[in-house]
Amino acid sequence: MIALMREQWDLLLENRWLVPILLVIGFGLAFAIPEYNLLSVYVQLILMYAGINIILAVSLNLVNGYMGEFSLAHAGFMAVGAYTAVLLTMKVFPVAGFPFLFPCAVFAGGLAAALLGIIVAIPSFKVRGDYLAIITLAFLMIVKSLIENIDFIGGPRGISGIMKLTTLPWVFFWTVALVWMVRNFIYSKYGRGVLSIREDEIASDLMSVNTRHVKFFAFMLSSFCAGIAGALFAHLLQFISPRIFDITKSTDILIMVYLGGIASIGGSILGATLFTVLLELLRPSTMAALLSWLPSFVFEPLNEHFISHLGVWRMVIMPLALILVMLYWPRGIMGLREFRGFIPRRDREAHHYINPQGEEPDGATDRR
Amino acid sequence: MSDEVVYWLQQTLNALQLGSIYALIALGYTMVYGILTMINFAHGDVFMIGAFFCFLLSSMLGLTFAPTLLLTMLGTALLGVVIERLAYKPLRQAPRVSAIITALGVGLFLENFTLALSPYPKHIPMLLENVTWNLHGISLSSIQAVIISLSLGLMLLLDYIVHRTSIGMAMRAISWDKTYVPLMGIPVDLIISITFAIGAGLAGAAGTMYALAYPVIDPYMGITVGWKAFICAVVGGIGNIRGAMVGAFILGGVEIMVVAFFPSTYRDFVAFTLLMLLIVIRPYGILGKPRIQKV
Numbered sequence: 056m057i058a059l060m061r062e063q064w065d066l067l068l069e070n071r072w073l074v075p076i077l078l079v080i081g082f083g084l085a086f087a088i089p090e091y092n093l094l095s096v097y098v099q100l101i102l103m104y105a106g107i108n109i110i111l112a113v114s115l116n117l118v119n120g121y122m123g124e125f126s127l128a129h130a131g132f133m134a135v136g137a138y139t140a141v142l143l144t145m146k147v148f149p150v151a152g153f154p155f156l157f158p159c160a161v162f163a164g165g166l167a168a169a170l171l172g173i174i175v176a177i178p179s180f181k182v183r184g185d186y187l188a189i190i191t192l193a194f195l196m197i198v199k200s201l202i203e204n205i206d207f208i209g210g211p212r213g214i215s216g217i218m219k220l221t222t223l224p225w226v227f228f229w230t231v232a233l234v235w236m237v238r239n240f241i242y243s244k245y246g247r248g249v250l251s252i253r254e255d256e257i258a259s260d261l262m263s264v265n266t267r268h269v270k271f272f273a274f275m276l277s278s279f280c281a282g283i284a285g286a287l288f289a290h291l292l293q294f295i296s297p298r299i300f301d302i303t304k305s306t307d308i309l310i311m312v313y314l315g316g317i318a319s320i321g322g323s324i325l326g327a328t329l330f331t332v333l334l335e336l337l338r339p340s341t342m343a344a345l346l347s348w349l350p351s352f353v354f355e356p357l358n359e360h361f362i363s364h365l366g367v368w369r370m371v372i373m374p375l376a377l378i379l380v381m382l383y384w385p386r387g388i389m390g391l392r393e394f395r396g397f398i399p400r401r402d403r404e405a406h407h408y409i410n411p412q413g414e415e416p417d418g419a420t421d422r423r
Numbered sequence: 424m425s426d427e428v429v430y431w432l433q434q435t436l437n438a439l440q441l442g443s444i445y446a447l448i449a450l451g452y453t454m455v456y457g458i459l460t461m462i463n464f465a466h467g468d469v470f471m472i473g474a475f476f477c478f479l480l481s482s483m484l485g486l487t488f489a490p491t492l493l494l495t496m497l498g499t500a501l502l503g504v505v506i507e508r509l510a511y512k513p514l515r516q517a518p519r520v521s522a523i524i525t526a527l528g529v530g531l532f533l534e535n536f537t538l539a540l541s542p543y544p545k546h547i548p549m550l551l552e553n554v555t556w557n558l559h560g561i562s563l564s565s566i567q568a569v570i571i572s573l574s575l576g577l578m579l580l581l582d583y584i585v586h587r588t589s590i591g592m593a594m595r596a597i598s599w600d601k602t603y604v605p606l607m608g609i610p611v612d613l614i615i616s617i618t619f620a621i622g623a624g625l626a627g628a629a630g631t632m633y634a635l636a637y638p639v640i641d642p643y644m645g646i647t648v649g650w651k652a653f654i655c656a657v658v659g660g661i662g663n664i665r666g667a668m669v670g671a672f673i674l675g676g677v678e679i680m681v682v683a684f685f686p687s688t689y690r691d692f693v694a695f696t697l698l699m700l701l702i703v704i705r706p707y708g709i710l711g712k713p714r715i716q717k718v
Contacts, residue, residue, distance in 0.1 A: 125523070178699070182706045185462060189657045192650060193699040200692035302646060306527055313524045367539040374531035381528065382513050385521040 085227035106226035107284045108327035112311040114280030120317030123253030127305045128191035129281050131198040134300035136164035136282025137289035157220045161286040168282025169275045176274035202297045213296025221291040233280045242399045320397050322389030337369035429560040440567050442675025443574035447629035448652035449667040451622030457598040457662035461522045465529035467649010469623045473499045473630025474640045478545050488550040495631050496624040503623025537642035544641040547634045570632045660711020
């Protein structure tokens with residue numbers, strides 16, 4: 056019975072029409088939900104944050120998971136993208152053309168972040184490991200400090216009154232497009248280079264992998280995605296300041312990546328979604344709304360002694376959960392494994408060669 | 424003395440004060456890295472907990488400076504050992520990255536736990552009488568003198584422990600080779616715990632001194648100071664104890680000089696740009712030795 060279901064499942068995955076159909080359904084939903092208010096505004100907001108977090112986690116996984124470096128600069132790239140896009144929409148573009156010019160602003164934010172990605176990419180030719188981590192950290196601090204010192208863009212006060220231009224269809228579009236881009240990059244010639252750098256940089260250099268090119272493109276793609284996520288984030292939150300993009304933001308993204316598991320796109324998507332949803336579930340108001348179906352003699356004491364304190368304590372529960380996950384589940388949810396649907400058709404049979412550290416040699420885990 | 428010399432000496436004194444606080448924290452990073460090749464990202468928050476211990480002991484119990492300092496160091500040393508035993512020891516065989524993430528998690532936990540217990544910044548009472556001496560135009564406050572002399576003393580003590588005692592020899596042996604050292608009868612777990620205790624104790628001392636010099640403390644103070652101390656450790660060559668001290672005084676000097684010549688908001692910008700350039704030029708730190716990689 057289970058074997059038959061698995062066979063059917065594999066057949067479904069092999070179907071050429073599966074991805075286009077899913078995409079059309081997704082886009083339809085993304086347009087329909089805000090149009091007809093199928094979900095409450097709050098849930099829509101969480102969906103949009105989840106999409107942005109997915110972009111961030113997948114792109115950070117490219118550097119931290121697939122390439123095996125340790126980058127802390129992602130919040131800095133986000134800041135660059137956010138500020139570029141916000142300056143374009145607030146000071147440059149005319150108000151009339153917004154629905155059409157917004158994607159241009161987001162794209163420009165991504166490009167600006169990608170250009171700054173070169174600053175991190177070039178030292179990475181020479182520096183590795185912990186020292187590269189310091190360079191990315193220094194980059195983040197430099198970006199933050201520069202923004203604080205430029206009065207034209209608000210300095211430490213930040214920019215408020217940004218128009219809310221990020222909508223669910225746009226988030227869906229960028230998430231799908233960028234995840235698709237990163238996935239194609241990983242399974243391309245360059246992607247093989249990225250994996251070989253993680254396994255052994257000197258050996259891959261000797262095997263005529265152009266490690267400089269590979270690192271250059273990997274860092275640029277990763278920071279491009281972060282810039283776009285930053286631009287979307289700014290137009291969703293409607294307020295940006297250097298404090299938002301500090302080291303804690305980078306730490307959040309790291310948590311998503313390692314919770315989901317390194318070197319796995321599916322893992323990053325799961326990790327980012329779980330992180331966003333869990334953090335929201337632990338809000339006192341959400342928790343109270345979710346548990347309000349309980350009989351009042353259970354609910355009232357629970358609300359008084361537990362739920363109303365969550366506002367402070369949820370930030371304590373979250374790192375504690377992370378520590379426990381790492382202690383008992385060090386690879387994260389999907390560490391070094393992948394959903395079969397994310398692997399290009401030509402690579403499915405050979406996938407376990409790409410992740411040689413995976414434990415099951417027969418590739419059975421790939422079928423999850 | 425001419426005004427210029429006085430000015431420079433004054434700035435050097437300020438740099439020494441900042442640098443010695445950085446050095447005490449950086450030593451903890453570099454010792455743990457030397458032994459476990461692990462970046463203990465929670466270390467900056469141990470420093471913060473040290474400052475809060477100092478607050479508890481001085482304002483709640485009304486202790487004077489010396490017992491406060493000693494009890495704070497003891498408390499943070501204990502905290503360091505507990506963190507190591509509960510969070511890091513089970514991960515010693517795991518991939519390096521999971522240890523790093525756990526350390527980040529421990530740091531976040533300490534910050535937010537403290538925040539949940541004390542949501543508002545705390546003000547430390549005056550622990551020492553603040554006298555300012557004037558030597559040919561250079562002003563030296565008693566707090567400055569205590570911070571500089573005490574941390575130099577602690578650093579000398581640590582240098583003695585690491586280079587002259589059997590515990591120090593065991594530490595250096597473990598950082599040299601992890602496969603054969605246990606076979607020589609060296610209790611690896613105990614030595615690692617001692618390393619964490621010493622590092623965290625020094626961070627506690629740094630927390631007390633920081634609270635002396637800048638008496639308003641909040642749960643997030645450990646982030647910036649901790650990262651900067653980490654950078655000191657890397658600049659000096661991570662894993663190298665004397666390097667951490669050199670790096671700390673360099674960063675302290677750079678920060679003070681930037682504030683002296685530019686608007687103070689540019690401090691982080693200039694300091695981090697210089698550090699980035701330094702790492703690109705000398706990727707293994709000032710006193711570190713380049714490791715030859717073999718395939």
